[in-house]
Amino acid sequence: MLDLIARSHCLACDCASSAVLCPDCAPDLDGPLRSLPTRHTLLACAVALGAYTGAIGALVRRAKFQTDTRAARLLCTSLNDALASGVPTLPDVVVPVPTTPWRLAARGFHLPDQLAAVASPHFGAPVARLLRRRWGLAQGGRGYAARLAAGDQLFAIAGPVAGHVLLVDDVVTSGATLHAAAAELLAAGASSVSSLVLGAAGPLRRVRVGVS
Ligand SMILES: [Zn+2]
Numbered sequence: 001m002l003d004l005i006a007r008s009h010c011l012a013c014d015c016a017s018s019a020v021l022c023p024d025c026a027p028d029l030d031g032p033l034r035s036l037p038t039r040h041t042l043l044a045c046a047v048a049l050g051a052y053t054g055a056i057g058a059l060v061r062r063a064k065f066q067t068d069t070r071a072a073r074l075l076c077t078s079l080n081d082a083l084a085s086g087v088p089t090l091p092d093v094v095v096p097v098p099t100t101p102w103r104l105a106a107r108g109f110h111l112p113d114q115l116a117a118v119a120s121p122h123f124g125a126p127v128a129r130l131l132r133r134r135w136g137l138a139q140g141g142r143g144y145a146a147r148l149a150a151g152d153q154l155f156a157i158a159g160p161v162a163g164h165v166l167l168v169d170d171v172v173t174s175g176a177t178l179h180a181a182a183a184e185l186l187a188a189g190a191s192s193v194s195s196l197v198l199g200a201a202g203p204l205r206r207v208r209v210g211v212s
Contacts, residue, residue, distance in 0.1 A: 011062070011071055012055035020074060021055060028055035029074070031082030036200050041175060042182040044164070045089040045194035049082055052171050052199035060111065060170050060199055067107050075111070075170075075198055076118045083122035089194045092163030094120045097181055098133045098155070116168040119196060123166060130165070130188075131181055132158040145176065154180040161188040166196055173201040 009015065010022035021029070028050050036046040050056050062071040096116035104110050116127045134156055135147070148154060154177065165185050172178055172195070182193040 011068075011074060012058040020070075025055035025058075029059075029078035031078070032085060033082050033088055033196075034200070035088065036172070036195075036202060042179055042186060042193060043195050044192040046172075046178075047088045047194075047196055048172065048200035049079055049198045050200075052173065052201045056199035057171070063111050064107065064170070067109075069109070072109065072111055072114060076114050079115055079198065080118045080122075083119060087122050089166065090164065091123055091125045091166035091194060093128045093130070094123060094125050094166045094168060095128055095130045095181075095185070097167055097169040097177060098129065098131050100133045100135070111170045112168050115170065115196075115198065119166070119168055125166065128159060130157060130159045130161055131155045131184065145174075148176050148180060153184065155184045157184055157188045161185055161190050163190065164192045164194065165190045166194050169195065169197045171199045171201070172197045175202075 008018070010017040010025055011020050012025040012028075013022060015022050015024075017023075019026070031049060033047045033049060036048055038044065038046050052060075056075070059071040059075050062068040063075060094116050096110070096112040098112075099110050120127045132155065134153055167178055167181050167185075169178060178195050178197075182190075182195075185193050
């Protein structure tokens with residue numbers, strides 16, 4: 001549907017383009033889902049739509065920092081298309097990684113919430129907001145990494161936890177946020193935790209999809 005809207009610039013790289021995404025950017029969102037290494041992590045399975053560099057990163061930044069709902073819709077559509085060809089794991093519940101209430105109020109939407117809603121039907125698992133954010137990047141006078149390294153809890157549990165949890169976030173860079181969320185969920189009773197993100201900053205491998 002978005003392709004029907006005439007545009008003069010690519011939504012990701014801003015080059016002159018009559019399509020929403022130019023021919024250089026469009027393949028970045030085409031999937032299939034890629035698996036991320038999970039050795040030395042708490043995650044049973046981790047997948048990404050693609051690399052954080054390129055069009056995915058540009059669209060995520062546009063959606064988050066410019067509150068661009070067209071970019072958010074395009075990302076949701078791409079994730080939906082990738083999941084339509086098969087799912088890499090079978091969670092019992094889909095949990096968006098939360099942001100802080102003040103950031104949600106400032107932006108009016110939270111991309112991981114939208115992604116979780118898109119993903120939920122493909123997994124046949126409901127969305128549940130089982131996590132609450134305790135603090136944000138700028139709080140407390142110490143850096144994010146320093147606070148996590150010191151054992152500060154980034155998340156609190158916000159509901160009953162059981163079974164296999166799929167965490168959904170927009171991007172993964174160091175993996176520290178997903179790791180912190182997985183630790184809380186496992187401590188609260190999750191049997192296993194997996195993750196699904198749009199863009200990953202690390203190496204990606206193609207994943208075999210179609211769990212049955
Ligand atoms: Zn482009």
